[in-house]
Amino acid sequence: MSTVGAMVLGLAAGVSAGLLGIGGGILFVPALSIFLDKTQIQAEATSLVAIVPVAVVGCWRQVQFGNVRLSDGLWIGLLSPLGVLAGVVVSNALPQRALEIAFAVLILLVAYRLLRRAIQPVPESPRPSSKEPSVDKDPMSS
């Protein structure tokens, strides 16, 4: 039963990874701690094993859809450990609660900008589509 629950959450994690371009750890980690009795550190470490194939397959699918700038992605991936090192230094210098609040404020600011973008009435930047060019229907022009 717990295996089934974990696998259902794993499936949901994969769907969210594909939809949003995230790793899916947001669901893999609770799946491991709730259903498979892992400690927090074991769950986070083990979730990486699930994230790797999910990200590789998701990336491969997105390459087929023409949605990947591969060299950008690989550079971001290779440089991110530097950010992790900086994060470790900062996180050891500040109390846990201050970090949580600071991170929450940061992601609320990002959320605000994403949501504002989502409701902007500006037309979508062109995506590859099979639609024909729009025909000018202005009756005055003919």
Add this chain to the structure above:
Amino acid sequence: MIVPLLVLWLGYGEHEATGTSLAAIAVIAALAAGAQGAYGNVDVGNGLLLGAPGIVGVAIGTSLQQRLSGRAISLIFGLLLVGVALVLLIP
């Protein structure tokens, strides 16, 4: 946080940002899994137990995503971040 960074700072479209983010995450997760494995925290069997349905899920998710507008992806992502922020703020 890679997707918002690519969209808001570097002017990527949402679909491109999510695809490129997955490439970065594959590299990051592989490096981190190697490091955590060295500390003995990784349970490969259970990781693959979740990764297998995860692969099916990501195939579904990427297909679904092609039917969504970039705006819709930003909307869902923004709401997810609000949820995460609330979880962090609630003590």
